[in-house]
Amino acid sequence: MSRYAAFVLFLACGIAVQVSHGVEVNVTDSQDKLCLYANLMVNFSVSYETKGNENKTVKMELPNDVTKSASKCDNISSLLKLDFGDGHSFSMNFSMSGKMYQADFITVSYNLSDSSLFPDSLSNETVSVTVKPQITNVGVDTCYSCKSEDVIQADFVNMTLWNVLIQAFVSNGSKSEKITSCKADTPTTPVPPTTHATSTTTAAPVTNSTSTAPPPTTTPTPTLPPPITGNYSIKSGNSTACLLANFGLRIGFRQGEKYQEMNLEPNGTKVSGTCGVNSSELQLTSNTMTVMFTFTNDTAKFRLHALNFTTKMSSGVEFSEGNTNLSLWEAALGSSYMCNKEQNYTITSLLTLYTFNLRVQPFGVAKGVFSTAEDCQADGESFLVPIAVGVALLVLILIVLLAYFIGRKRNMATGYESF
Numbered sequence: 001m002s003r004y005a006a007f008v009l010f011l012a013c014g015i016a017v018q019v020s021h022g023v024e025v026n027v028t029d030s031q032d033k034l035c036l037y038a039n040l041m042v043n044f045s046v047s048y049e050t051k052g053n054e055n056k057t058v059k060m061e062l063p064n065d066v067t068k069s070a071s072k073c074d075n076i077s078s079l080l081k082l083d084f085g086d087g088h089s090f091s092m093n094f095s096m097s098g099k100m101y102q103a104d105f106i107t108v109s110y111n112l113s114d115s116s117l118f119p120d121s122l123s124n125e126t127v128s129v130t131v132k133p134q135i136t137n138v139g140v141d142t143c144y145s146c147k148s149e150d151v152i153q154a155d156f157v158n159m160t161l162w163n164v165l166i167q168a169f170v171s172n173g174s175k176s177e178k179i180t181s182c183k184a185d186t187p188t189t190p191v192p193p194t195t196h197a198t199s200t201t202t203a204a205p206v207t208n209s210t211s212t213a214p215p216p217t218t219t220p221t222p223t224l225p226p227p228i229t230g231n232y233s234i235k236s237g238n239s240t241a242c243l244l245a246n247f248g249l250r251i252g253f254r255q256g257e258k259y260q261e262m263n264l265e266p267n268g269t270k271v272s273g274t275c276g277v278n279s280s281e282l283q284l285t286s287n288t289m290t291v292m293f294t295f296t297n298d299t300a301k302f303r304l305h306a307l308n309f310t311t312k313m314s315s316g317v318e319f320s321e322g323n324t325n326l327s328l329w330e331a332a333l334g335s336s337y338m339c340n341k342e343q344n345y346t347i348t349s350l351l352t353l354y355t356f357n358l359r360v361q362p363f364g365v366a367k368g369v370f371s372t373a374e375d376c377q378a379d380g381e382s383f384l385v386p387i388a389v390g391v392a393l394l395v396l397i398l399i400v401l402l403a404y405f406i407g408r409k410r411n412m413a414t415g416y417e418s419f
Helices: 002-012 377-416
Strands: 023-028 034-049 054-061 077-084 089-097 100-109 126-131 143-144 149-153 156-166 180-181 230-235 241-255 258-264 270-272 279-285 289-297 301-312 320-322 328-332 335-337 342-347 350-359 373-375
Touching: 023 077, 034 077, 034 100, 034 373, 077 270, 100 156, 100 279, 100 289, 100 342, 126 279, 126 289, 156 180, 156 335, 230 270, 230 279, 241 279, 241 289, 241 301, 241 320, 301 350, 320 342, 320 350, 328 373
Parallel strands: 143 180, 335 373
Antiparallel strands: 023 034, 034 054, 034 156, 077 089, 089 100, 100 126, 143 156, 149 156, 230 241, 241 258, 241 350, 270 279, 279 289, 289 301, 301 320, 301 328, 335 350, 342 350
């Protein structure tokens, strides 16, 4: 609880954010045409633990001298990644669906070994925090604009964004003059108070009836065929694989009273992500969904730490759900995690993940191939069952043979006595 105290104090006291200058970024495609434009102001408040078992909160801003070399964009997805300082970064992932686009995730990474910002830090690792922003339903060929402050809270990090102007998908190399404003910038029309006339009503008499309403009927969810196993990889700067993942994926989610499932189709799925020392990300974007996997390591083992899922219902309503406090697919660094049997994981009360023929390695990939796999418990149990059956059959055979020899010995003894 003490780790969150600094955040509560920071918000409660209303500490003013630092005055920041807008960062303007122009990202171009392979033809040197503008494909992503951003102009925004961002401040951060980061809480960390010191060697003296104290919790400190530092404030920093997104500086003007950022590096945008890792930013990229194509027809269906864009990444704005801004590196700054000693190992810090701010990134936004965008995806397009039809004539709309949205920001799927914001990821902030900060290097605790940077003593100028985090003096006397207990940890020297680089921490990554992923959150879901409220930037949705932005029309293609328009800029998203939000002058109001947008405070996004996450574990150990608070972000304040304002004076934001972003066009994640630029057509014909020219920024649009059309604006899609955020809800906070949209003026609301006050609703005049309503007056209620006083009237006297007579309650209808209650009559007892012996008939009962028929029980509600539910339509069974159709069973989907097993999903196709896809092979996904992320490459580092020297074009060698640094993250490998093979699996068939099915997502089950509930919106209101409606539950549905969908398979991820590997064909046409866009693969993106990053590899880091302590955190790696894999984002899969298809025509129907976007799934972001975030892996972390603690110098001994790696695990799936966060999962975020976004899709758009047939009605046009967006569904987004995630969990940033997972401990799944754990294996030792230098090895891979494998689970061939179908598995299901409850990510949240509204989201379930199903995997088939799963094998992942987000760190320590050598020569572009998986390292020795650590099997999941389910696979271990699948080997125990035939072994147990074999042992039981062997014991049964021994009992039958023992009974046969005992019976035969008795028969022979009875035969001798008859003479």
